[in-house]
Amino acid sequence: MKRLTLLTLCLGFIVSLTANVSTTQAQQPGADQPKRNVGLIDMATLFKDYRKFSDMRDQLRNDIKASDEKAKSMSEQLQALQKTLKDGTYTEGTPEYQKLESQLISQSTQFEAFRKTQQRDFLRRESKIYKDVYMEVVAAVGQYASYYNYDVIIRFSRDGVDETDNAQELIQNMNRQVIWHNSKIDITDAVLKYLNQKYGPATAEAPGNPVK
Structure with a gap:
């Protein structure tokens, strides 16, 4: 009878110990569970150092410069017409004067239309450049985050408080959300x-397998 009691107690202890171990293992993250992380990215650095964005901006600047040169030429022609009307070469009211005056009005209208159209077009192109590059960056960040099982990627600035003496910039840096971070979670x-x-001639690596 004593042996049976002792055996029963031992079996009960083993069952209880096994249950406790199983409960503890269930509460702890398993090796097969994905790692969850928070990552950081400096968007300002990406836009500044992404060659595609720089090239697109350079092309826009060149087009603006060419447009300005054309506008300058048109303006000089208008000034020449105005000077001719005022220097007494043609008598006011004569057919020649009226023809020159009509030409001046027509070219002035063309100049204003050209200037407004170009300004609107350049603003639209600049907005599209920022939008397209931003969407491309977001897609790349999403691929990287998915590969490494990041839960969230937060925008931050690498610039520190000690890198500026400007009062306004100091206040902005001190009010930023990320006060400190482990450099390993900066995926910029x-x-x-x-x-x-991906933009250059070299073969691109997948964002989920970056060079360390």
Whole structure:
């Protein structure tokens, strides 16, 4: 009878111990569970150092410069017409004067239309450049985050408080959300390298497998 009691107690202890171990293992993250992380990215650095964005901006600046040169030429022609009307070459009211005056009005209208159209077009193009590059960056960040099982990627600035003496910039830096971070969770360089490789002639690596 004593042996049976002792055996029963031992079996009960083993069952209880096994249950406790199973409960503890269930509460702890398993090896097969995905790692969850928070990542950081400096969008200002990406836009500044992404070659595609720089090239697109350079092309826009060149087009604006060419447009300004054309507008300058048109303006000089208008000034020449105005000077001719005022220097007494043609008598006011004569057919020649009226023809020159009509030409001046017509070219003035064309100049204003050209200037407004170009300004509107350049603003639209600039907005599209920012939008397209932003969407491309977001897609690359999404690929990277999915590959490494990041839950969220937060925008931040790498610039520190000690890098400026400007009062306004100091206040902005002190009010930023990320006060401190582990440099290993900054994915800016990995995403930037992927984007530049994808844009350039070299074969791009997948954003989920960046160069360390």
